[in-house]
Amino acid sequence: MQHNLAITPSPHVRSGATTRxxxxxxxxxxxxxxxASVILFGGHAAVIxxxxxxxxxxxxxxxxRLMNQRVTAGDWSAVVTGLLLAYNIPANAPIWIPxxxxxxxxLIVKQLFGGIGSNFMNPALTARAVLFVSxxxxxxxxxxxxxxxxxxxxxxxxxxxxxxxxxxxGAEGASLADVGLADLFLxxxxxxxxxxxxxALILGGIYLFIRKVIDWRIPVCMxxxxxxxxxLTSGFxxxxxxxxxxxxxxxxGAIFMATDYATSPQTNLGRIIFGVGCGLLxxxxxxxxxxxxxxxxxxxxxxxxSPLIDRWTAPTPFGEVKQHG
Amino acid sequence: MxxxxxxxxxxxxxxxxxxxxxxxxxxMCPTLGVTTAAWNGIYMGLATTFVLVCSNLFISLLRxxxxxxxxxxxxxxxxxxxxxxxxxFMQAFMPDMRxxxxxxxxxxxxxCIIFARAESFAAKNGPHLALADGLGMGLGFTxxxxxxxxIREIIGSGKFFxxxxxxxxxxxxxxxKVPGGFITLGIMMILVNAAKKAITxxxxxxxxxxx
Numbered sequence: 001m002q003h004n005l006a007i008t009p010s011p012h013v014r015s016g017a018t019t020r021x022x023x024x025x026x027x028x029x030x031x032x033x034x035x036a037s038v039i040l041f042g043g044h045a046a047v048i049x050x051x052x053x054x055x056x057x058x059x060x061x062x063x064x065r066l067m068n069q070r071v072t073a074g075d076w077s078a079v080v081t082g083l084l085l086a087y088n089i090p091a092n093a094p095i096w097i098p099x100x101x102x103x104x105x106x107l108i109v110k111q112l113f114g115g116i117g118s119n120f121m122n123p124a125l126t127a128r129a130v131l132f133v134s135x136x137x138x139x140x141x142x143x144x145x146x147x148x149x150x151x152x153x154x155x156x157x158x159x160x161x162x163x164x165x166x167x168x169x170g171a172e173g174a175s176l177a178d179v180g181l182a183d184l185f186l187x188x189x190x191x192x193x194x195x196x197x198x199x200a201l202i203l204g205g206i207y208l209f210i211r212k213v214i215d216w217r218i219p220v221c222m223x224x225x226x227x228x229x230x231x232l233t234s235g236f237x238x239x240x241x242x243x244x245x246x247x248x249x250x251x252x253g254a255i256f257m258a259t260d261y262a263t264s265p266q267t268n269l270g271r272i273i274f275g276v277g278c279g280l281l282x283x284x285x286x287x288x289x290x291x292x293x294x295x296x297x298x299x300x301x302x303x304x305x306s307p308l309i310d311r312w313t314a315p316t317p318f319g320e321v322k323q324h325g
Numbered sequence: 326m327x328x329x330x331x332x333x334x335x336x337x338x339x340x341x342x343x344x345x346x347x348x349x350x351x352x353m354c355p356t357l358g359v360t361t362a363a364w365n366g367i368y369m370g371l372a373t374t375f376v377l378v379c380s381n382l383f384i385s386l387l388r389x390x391x392x393x394x395x396x397x398x399x400x401x402x403x404x405x406x407x408x409x410x411x412x413x414f415m416q417a418f419m420p421d422m423r424x425x426x427x428x429x430x431x432x433x434x435x436x437c438i439i440f441a442r443a444e445s446f447a448a449k450n451g452p453h454l455a456l457a458d459g460l461g462m463g464l465g466f467t468x469x470x471x472x473x474x475x476i477r478e479i480i481g482s483g484k485f486f487x488x489x490x491x492x493x494x495x496x497x498x499x500x501x502k503v504p505g506g507f508i509t510l511g512i513m514m515i516l517v518n519a520a521k522k523a524i525t526x527x528x529x530x531x532x533x534x535x536x
Contacts (some may be wrong), residue, residue: 100497108508108512112511112512112515130499130504133498133499133502133504134496134497134498134499134500135495135497135498136498138495
């Protein structure tokens with residue numbers, strides 16, 4: 001079952017995949033969501049994206065220079081971190097928010113633990129969690145999109161997730177019609193800047209899948225688990241389930257964050273466990289905890305578990321007999 | 326002369342060389358738990374220092390009569406007596422600080438620094454050395470956690486010893502929460518270890534040059 005760790009004699013086919021190549025692919029896949037965010041939230045979204053990317057690359061360069069390490073700041077991985085972090089910040093956040101977040105992501109989460117491939121948690125997600133816990137009022141002030149009444153300068157009264165949460169718990173006056181399915185899919189809804197346009201995110205995901213950059217198991221298992229849990233608990237309410245799948249950070253998290261190589265399991269079975277775990281935790285946090293969205297915390301928790309999952313699902317070397325009793 | 330040097334060395338050993346927070350990594354529970362404001366660090370440190378000095382002294386004095394097999398219960402009785410004294414003293418004279426430090430004061434009983442020093446130092450050395458060790462370790466602990474607490478307080482609430490020093494600063498709330506404690510401690514440890522390494526290297530170089 002676990003073919004991806006098979007050891008075979010030469011000759012080998014060389015794939016030509018390098019860190020740089022993969023990271024460039026991820027950047028290409030993230031581009032539609034970035035363009036969508038600028039259309040939806042205006043120029044400030046572009047400023048935040050630019051600040052995040054620049055600060056991330058610069059932090060990595062300066063740190064590696066100061067520590068006399070080989071400078072790998074040009075391998076595009078910091079660009080990916082910067083993009084992902086920017087997509088997790090509300091479009092009208094003050095400019096120091098992306099700067100603090102980027103420095104934290106690269107310096108503390110990535111470089112202090114040994115740089116690319118050695119970090120045990122996703123840098124962008126961890127930085128988001130730190131920003132979220134530290135300045136929650138700024139990080140949850142989601143602006144309206146330019147197409148909504150009031151425009152970007154007004155802070156949204158209720159995010160789709162909050163509205164759906166009311167429907168889920170059966171609160172009075174809450175209705176599924178408050179949240180439009182097309183708006184959710186195209187991104188015309190309140191949220192952090194990169195998560196709203198699901199169409200762009202899914203397009204990026206398909207690109208990554210075709211380029212074989214990501215494995216289907218983690219995103220599919222994660223989204224599938226959330227779908228199954230909502231179907232089961234809402235009495236097979238398909239509309240609610242579909243809207244839940246298209247709200248919040250689920251798509252962004254499942255496609256781009258949970259699939260990070262360094263922080264997700266290596267084996268196929270492990271990836272399935274990882275995806276299901278992320279989905280379950282996300283459902284539990286959304287449905288029963290005090291935060292409306294739990295995507296980042298769910299993925300971070302599973303990030304920490306992934307070495308254990310890897311160990312548990314490690315394939316047995318060919319010829320080795322399983323010990324009994 | 327030789328004896329005096331050893332007392333000084335023992336004191337310095339606790340204060341810097343074997344600093345309980347950054348080298349021995351003992352007493353992490355209060356180190357992470359109460360260091361959200363600089364004053365907490367000072368009071369926590371001084372309370373621990375008092376218990377450490379007294380228990381070190383008494384255990385050292387009693388070291389020849391305490392039977393080896395029941396030494397741990399004996400240590401606990403000595404330590405717990407002093408902790409109770411500190412606890413009651415703080416409840417009587419500084420109830421506000423006692424309320425902030427909460428259960429961390431009674432928990433000094435199980436603080437690893439005190440046990441470790443009782444077991445590995447006081448039980449083997451004379452009272453004057455045990456006293457110096459307790460004082461050095463205690464002050465080392467106090468200084469370390471006060472620095473840690475001051476950094477967390479400045480970043481996490483924009484204050485220094487309770488005074489507003491950064492007007493208009495948006496405090497980074499996570500620094501006064503648990504993750505902030507781990508992050509600050511980790512970064513301080515990196516810096517302390519780097520400084521120590523640099524000092525040792527410089528000393529070695531100097532010795533080489535002298536030779």
